[in-house]
Amino acid sequence: MILAIVGSRERGKPADKALIAKRVAELRKVFAVEMIITGGTQRGPEAFAKEIAEEQGIEYMEICPWDRVFKLNKPRTRGQEIDARDLRRAVVAMHADYMLCLIHPGGKHGEIISAYYFMRYHDEIKRYTHLELL
Numbered sequence: 001m002i003l004a005i006v007g008s009r010e011r012g013k014p015a016d017k018a019l020i021a022k023r024v025a026e027l028r029k030v031f032a033v034e035m036i037i038t039g040g041t042q043r044g045p046e047a048f049a050k051e052i053a054e055e056q057g058i059e060y061m062e063i064c065p066w067d068r069v070f071k072l073n074k075p076r077t078r079g080q081e082i083d084a085r086d087l088r089r090a091v092v093a094m095h096a097d098y099m100l101c102l103i104h105p106g107g108k109h110g111e112i113i114s115a116y117y118f119m120r121y122h123d124e125i126k127r128y129t130h131l132e133l134l
Helices: 014-030 045-056 066-070 078-095 110-121 124-129
Strands: 002-007 035-038 059-062 098-102 131-133
Touching: 002 014, 002 045, 002 078, 002 110, 014 045, 014 098, 035 045, 035 078, 045 059, 078 110, 098 110, 110 131, 124 131
Parallel strands: 002 035, 002 098, 035 059, 098 131
Antiparallel strands: none
């Protein structure tokens, strides 16, 4: 199973990392978690995902890393940046068999868009059994 871990950058506290690590360990008791994927954000849940993958001996992959794929280190418009973020979220959701999504009430809610893409690309059963909003 490919597990996506996404969420608000505001969810960057040690308690959030502990929550993710606990859920990953619990999921490993039920599923064969072969890989953890993220969109490559450098702080918050996606940064924790990389650390947890290393700690638990799970393969890790960043889908659509910013600079290599989208060339976002070059000058860009706000619209291009938004399009690139949405594409990255969609690609992560398409490849994931299960998604952990950490939400922050005061955030910008990009994580909700990730959850939307997961629901869009998966059948009804998986939508309601393989998507966790934490």
